[in-house]
Amino acid sequence: MRIAKRILVTALSSFVLLTMLAATSVVFNASIAHAASGITGTTRTITLGGTGAPQVGSFTPSGAHDVSQDEFSNESDGGDVVTPYPGMITSPSTSNGSAGSVTSGPKAKSNPIVNASFDGVNHYQSRYTRGGNQFSLEPPDQGLCAGNGQVVEVVNDAFNVYDSSGNSLLPDNTATNIVSGLPRNVGHTIDLNSFFGYAPAINRSTGVRGPEMTDPSCLFDAATQRFFLVSLRLEQFPTGGFTTQNFLDLAVSKTASATGGWNIYHIDVTNDGTNTGGVNPGPYLGDYPHMGADANGIYLTTNAYPWFSNGFSGAQVYAMSKTALAAGAGTVTVVHFDTSGAVNVPSDAGSTQPGFTVWPAQSPGTGSFDSDNGGAEFFMSSNAADEAQMPVSGNAGTRTSNQIIVWSMTNTASLNGSPSLALSNQVLSSNTYARPPATQQPGTGTAPTSAVPQGFCLNDTTTVTIAGTGCWRLLVSSAAHTASGPETVTEIDSNDTRMQQVSYANGKLWGALDTALNPDGGAQRAGIAYFIVNPNAGKMVKQGYLGAAGHDFTYPAIGVTASGRGVMAFTDTGDTTFPSAAYAAIDAQVGVSAWNDIALGAAADDGFSGYKAQNFPNPKRPRWGDYGAAAVVGNSIWIASEYIAHSCNYTTWGGPFFVGGSGDNLLGSCASTLGGVGTRTALANWATRISMLTP
Secondary structure (H helix, E strand, C coil): CCCCCEECCCCCCCCEECCEECCCCCCCCCCCCEECCCECCEEEEEEEEEEECCCCCCCCCECCCCCCCEECCCCCCCCCCCCCCCCCCEECCCCECCCCCECCCCCCCCCCEEEEEEECCCHHHHHHCHHHCCCCCCCCCCEEEEECCEEEEEECCEEEEECCCCCECCCCCCCCCEECCEECCCCCCEEHHHHHCCCCCECCCCCCECCEEEEEEEEEECCCCEEEEEEEEEEECCCCCEEEEEEEEEEEECCCCCCCCEEEEEEECCCCCCCHHHCCCCCEEEEEEEEEECCCEEEEEEEEEECCCCCCCCEEEEEEEHHHHHCCCCEEEEEEEECCCCECCCECCECCECCCCCEEEECCCCCCCECHHHCEEEEEEECCCHHHHCCCCCCCCCCEEEEEEEEEEECHHHHHCCCCCEEEEEEEEEEEEECCCCECCCCCCCCCCCCCHHHHHHHCCCCEECCEECHHHHCCCHHHHHHHCCCCCCCECCCCCCCCEEEEECCEEEEEEEEEEEECCCCCEEEEEEEEEECCCCEEEEEEEECCCCEEEEEEEEEECCCCCEEEEEEEEECCCCCEEEEEEEECCCEEEEEEEEECCCCCCCCHHHCHHHHCCCCCCCCCCCCCEEEEECCEEEEEEEECCCCCCHHHHHHHHECCCCCCCCCCCCCCCCCCCCCCCCCCCCEEEEEEEEC
């Protein structure tokens, strides 16, 4: 298996795209629950590395005659072939409630009230902020946090701050955001490189590459009244190509406002991992970082992959005093735990497995933290993945399991003095879960119609364009077009079975993951398995599935209030449903109840990662996710998911690039006028939906 985050490289006629390929994995089936002994951590010191602010950094506006027309960065990955799960995991279809609407009314335990819902950052905004000195990225990697009346969204590779009605609180940068000679309205969005104070991802006037920022996430800590934001930074050579040096960049707001200044800390994760079986030496990639908090600490986790082999080198856990971080301390102690060989279940390394995607919990408010054992932070993970079962060889395993792992870090109060932490885990028996199939959307497997403009263009050999006859000439080389053959509307890549967002609230731990599911005993679809655990008792309180015949559900994210009322966000797509933002209520008594689409998809996913010619000579891998997000503020829960917000006809997509056409001078922006507000780009049409509900 290739490491879960590789970067596609393809040279196209006028485009070369970047895609971050996260999550490839799944395997395992073992026995009864048991606990592991404590894992020893090591300490290091990090220093305050600088400051940042949500404002656009310097740049040279991009234009049609740039030195570089690159749309992708470097590195290649053939992707992970999804083979069908051979068994059946049956579950009744969960009923669909009425579509969510912005309204008010009495609380209903199993029927959350939608109080606000608006579109967040989309691909057009991410690609064309900072004068277009950005790459095209799929998927967005959805981060979200909320507090102090502000909603922060961070995605690949962009950042915005909204009020509760969806108005951006950042300065309007339209007038100075010049791309191809015209100001571009990106909804006040800024790029992550600017936020952290780095050079652009690519300087299109020179072709020089800046660092690559990816996998962002954030949280608002009510106790310290600070926003925390983390992103993986991959260092690149100026001419392209990764140096293998990579960092977790952790930003902490200086006040309770995300619109002001931030302090920035850097954790070098290049050498954090275990030489598994002597065959997977470093350096390592600290992939898929996520963040949690308890009363005392901020906790970051990564998945360590060796850069030069196919194995897995264990989840890494980093613990820091949140008081020190919130105060902007000049030095902060980091306690690092390597979970390689920490789970007492067999793998190809022997009698133990490494932890994989050990997701740290977030808690609502200031009174939901666990104070036992000197303070405790909890984590959850799963072990159906290749990384857990086959860390040495990187080969595929069974990709199914009936276990989850609950992790406890105790004595976290010591982070405020001389850290003395212990990390242990329990393996709990669970419902079976398995690698899900790819998800469906209307038209999957058929030739794209003009309503799927990029796919239609790649098959179009007759339209006269400024590049010659045949629309495909605007996008790909002749070699790629010839070798790839006809394109079809793509299926969408499901997540693997790694754990998704984890919450600790009302004395319980809440998590969910993607699984193969046979709703009503019918055809296998992508569904969701959820788990509610009492971590101190090591007991499963409630578990179950969410699925529906004719639908695929993927990338769940659970937020839970202090009273135990929860909402689970996810993407809904299916035979007659375009990729939509959806949600369901969840509580510890009844589990998940009826689900709803909060924002229906308007069109098919039409992203570059789903087309053969765009990925030539690599196999296509239609990316989605790589995660959703939820954030709790008092009795309300903010959620965010990827979906397709807009449709676009072929003529508008082509604009003046089709001979005789009119419209915008950015191919595929779907703006009907020159310099108008774009809803997508030529290469992707993903968007995000942010909503606030009261469960």
